[in-house]
Amino acid sequence: MLPFPSSSSSVMASSYPTRFCFNRECPDFNRHECYRPGWRLRNGDFADLCSRCASAYEQGKFCDIFHQRASGWRCCESCGKRIHCGCIVSASAFMLLDAGGIECLTCARKKVSVGPNFRPPPSFLYQSPIAEKFNDMSLDWSSSARSYRPPNLSGPSILQYNLHNRGDGYEFNQPTSRDKATAYSTEKQRGMNDLMGKLMSVNSNNHSSSILYNQKPGPNCKVPTCPNVNAYQPLISLKEGPLGTQRAFPVTTPIETNGHLGLDERYLWHKANSSPLSHLHNDLNSVAPLESKNLNFGIHLDTPGKYQVVPRYCPKVPYKNQVLQNLSNESVSVVTPLFEKILSVSDAGRVGRMVLPKKCAEAFLPQISQTDGVPLTVHDSTGKEWTFQFRFWFNNNSRMYFLEGVTPCIQSMQLQAGDTVIFSRVDPEKKLIMGFRKASVAQSSDQETGLNNNRESSTNGDAEPIDKHPPTEKKKSSMTTTRSKRQKVEKGDLSELKLTWEEAQGFILPPPNLTPSITTIEGIEFEEYEDAPVIGKPNTGLGSTYSANGRLSAEQDDEEAKDEAEGLLTSPKSTSKHPRHRNGCTCIVCIQSPSGASPKHGRRCSCTVCDTVRRRRETLLLRKKKQQIEIENKARKELESPNSDEELRQSANNSGTTSKNHEQRHAPPSKAQIDLNFQPERDEESLSPSNTTTKDKSPHHDETSCKPPSSSSVHSRHHHHKLHVDFADS
DNA sequence: TCACTGCATGGCT
């Protein structure tokens, strides 16, 4: 136990004969006999103050007397009153204003007569007699689990607030009453420093000093100030991510570098093995900013990280708190990632509403009390300014926040479902910027807010996986496929599949040297190819849809085809499980348990999925063998009749061995490339030449379920189109 | 009929 200043409660104050005034500036802090409680300490107790200091404190003159030379004095923006903003004593005697500067409590109270949404931070309830005046204004907020409203008052109390609410587990051994009986005399200061130093040692190195560049006195301050006081810069603490990656979470902590009591930089800390955000789970019964109609002025941007944000919304950006130097005016901007959101189909859809994670919205965006919300100005990575309506709906006794009117922006950024938008803040401008990350694998093209193209993840081994929702260890172990993950994969796939129509056609074009045989079924002409094109991305070998694939004939109206192709990609009628599939689809993906919560599939598992995969594998192996035999036979023939070059070329073409491009299209899947869309029954049928004119209109899906199938590769439309009834690669 | 709006539902965490 570290020595700790006596900080007994008022009840305990008289219990111990040997006492010390908590005021280290007190000229004779250990010679008093009468102590009174002073400000509340982080451990909940009160500082012991000698009568003289206590009087000063109670009269609100403590800082005037003892901290006169300390830095951190600022002026109330309203009345001009000087307020010390840099110590625990006066921590709650002022409020930080959204637009910068501070306001004394008196002025704040006038304005705060406030709406029902105003909630003073918990620290207000105990910080000082002054602060306690706020008690009557708090509407029992502390007892209501849902009445959290992150305050706009992100004063120094924030740190204390966090400390207070962190509960057990953090490296802070609060002194017991017995401890307090221990005289500490000259250990006082050292003990304090040791303690806090210990607390801070965990991550103090992680706090970028560069961020401090940006700390400037408020424009209206007329008194000398310490440049760092009240600069609530988001700081980064690195955390071992669930997948072993270093993940940064913004932390906002008051900084003061003058060594004044309390909020020294060394006091920044975070709980070991816990992200600042994770501990905020408990802190989140927090508080929201005052509503502001002034666009972004009400944004609660000064405290990113103060609130709990579900990890999946934690910004996973390389630049973290990137300090940008504006060469022209030597100003420095700090970019602080706030949160990110993977765009859902709805978000990216034409409705133009982007649902925001509630906690993020409440933490980082203006508080709104009307469902109409407020306009929110956001800058995209090109600097273009967008104004969305930040609104909410009531939903199950809760709120559902969303941005309205995002379609133009999303289109401008060419985003789609599965892509990630990243909301960040630029200080000191307090601009809200919206970057993005494409879901595609090509992370090198990431444009997260356009601020950092040197994405580490694209090059180093610590690169974060594309997985936007990295599973926890627990989840990993259970191999649970969450819906979000599934959606991510699917949408990521989807985005990668977003091709031009010509490209899509290119994928499914049959080899040029093949001539189809025409079969007519129900009045529809079908082109049949012995060697069907296999749909897949040209260069990945993944996703080869190893089954019969329909292709629109050339007569197909191009525009219509495009529409259908797009419909395929973004069909709102698709199942939630598998965006390309229709309700009732019985393909292997769609029949899987939605949550992935189905029992693990063992080797002998006989579930439909496993059976399908097993049969599929057998089929593929057989086919592969057959293919090899054919190749060998042809090669043998070639040896026997060396003049038939053309024949050989053609046979090689057919077997996918000459043209690289062709090979990519036709690459026989490896074991790891089993097409989940495959339905062995159908596929095996297609193996037989006698079945090439099958009337099965939907090789992949139920006829009922796969109604108007889309045109392109995976699930083709069949109605009134000439189709290539294809074989899988063989 | 279509677009828009706001609420309801239900899967999922």
Place this chain on the structure above:
DNA sequence: AAGCCATGCAGTG
């Protein structure tokens, strides 16, 4: 079990 949130859908213009 509660709450979040993606999405559906009814109502309206």
